Amino acid sequence: MASKLSVDYEATPITALNCSFRKKLGLYLNPTNPVAAxxxxxxxxxxxTYLEIKNFENREYPFEKVLKEWETRPEATVENLLSILKKAERKDVISDLKDMIDDDCRKYLERQQRKPVQVPVVDSCGPRTQEREVITLYDDPQGLTPETFDAFICYCKSDFQFVHEMIKELEQTKYNLKLCVFDRDVLPGTCVWTIASELIEKRCKRMVVVISDDYLDSDACDFQTKFALSLCPGTHSKRLIPVVYKTMEKPFPSILRFLTICDYTRPSTQVWFWIRLAAKALSLP
Known part of the structure; x- marks a missing residue:
């Protein structure tokens, strides 16, 4: 019989815990308890915050909603959840649900280790260029030296005028940064989702997210943002840099609320805007 995979709570994001566990945990924590947390x-x-907790009180299953919000944060790992429960003196919850936690963590690890099935080549063609090796205008046609960038720019089409201003300020000045702008740099005919994830994960040091009302309605921006956040669970890296360049009518996306924003909407801070973004954020190692 094969041995069970060892569980690494610190390396396992809270998203690995399934609905059954979340409902069970809610049964312990949702009821008001006069003697326990x-x-x-x-x-x-x-x-x-106090206001956030007061708003959660109006939900039917408040702790499930809390967990759903918390899982978007970089520190949302199974290890940190267990640590919080210990500090809250709810070791009874950990003891009762440990088997469920371990089972979900092992299933997550198995999914991570599972490799896709390779389809054998059935013709006699010579060596082929891999799709993920030649994806931008600057890549070597032989796929030997893939181009890298200082930042991937996540934006929706209606915000391209500001992106164009960003290109002028960051690429064509003393900062001399190299930005990955999808509509400008990516070769046509490639799979949008596959190439975006490849660029964000392996080709770009950071990602600048241009936030606007239209951004909130963009499926592509939503995918790119969540993918970038998923790359470093349990860490506090400065991988994502949210930028707001005009006043918004819709609420700021909760998934990014824990990150410091570069705000271009306030005239008093515009004089430092490009310096903060270029010299202090994108130029970090």
């Missing part, structure tokens, strides 16, 4: 205490230890 309930969901409010745990939410506070997860750094939710």
């Amino acid at each position: 309930d969901w409010r205490t745990v939410a506070e230890m997860m750094d939710f």
Whole structure:
């Protein structure tokens, strides 16, 4: 019989825990408990504000909503959840649900280690150029030296005028940064989702997210942002840099609220805007 995979709580994001576990955990924490910590205490230890917790109180299953919000943060790992429950003195919850946690973590690890099936080549063609090796205008046609960038720019089409301004300020000045602008740099005919993930993960040091009302309605921007956040669970890296360049009518995306924003909407800070973005954020090693 094959041995079970060892569980690494720190390397396992909270998204690995399935719905059955979340509902079970909610059964322990949702009811108001006069002698033990309930969901409010745990939410506070997860750094939710007083107003956020008051709003969660209006939800039917408040802790499930808390967990759904918390899982978007870089520190949302199984290890940190267990640590919070220990500090809240809810070791009874950990003891009762440990088997479910371990089972979900092992299933997550198995999915991560599972390799795709390789389809054998059935013709006699010579060596081929891989799709992920030649994807931008600057890549070597032989796929030997893939181009890299300082930042991937996540934006929707309606915000391209500001992106064009960003290109002038960051590429054509003393900062001399190299930006990956999808509509400008990516070769046509490639799979949008596959190439975007390849660029964000392996070709670009960081990602600048141009936030606007239209950004919130863009499926491509939503995918790119969530993919970039998923690359470093449990860390506090400065991989994503949100930029707001005009006043918004819709709420700022909650998935990015824990990141410091570069705000171009305030005249008092515009004089430092490009310096902060270029010299202090994108130029970091």
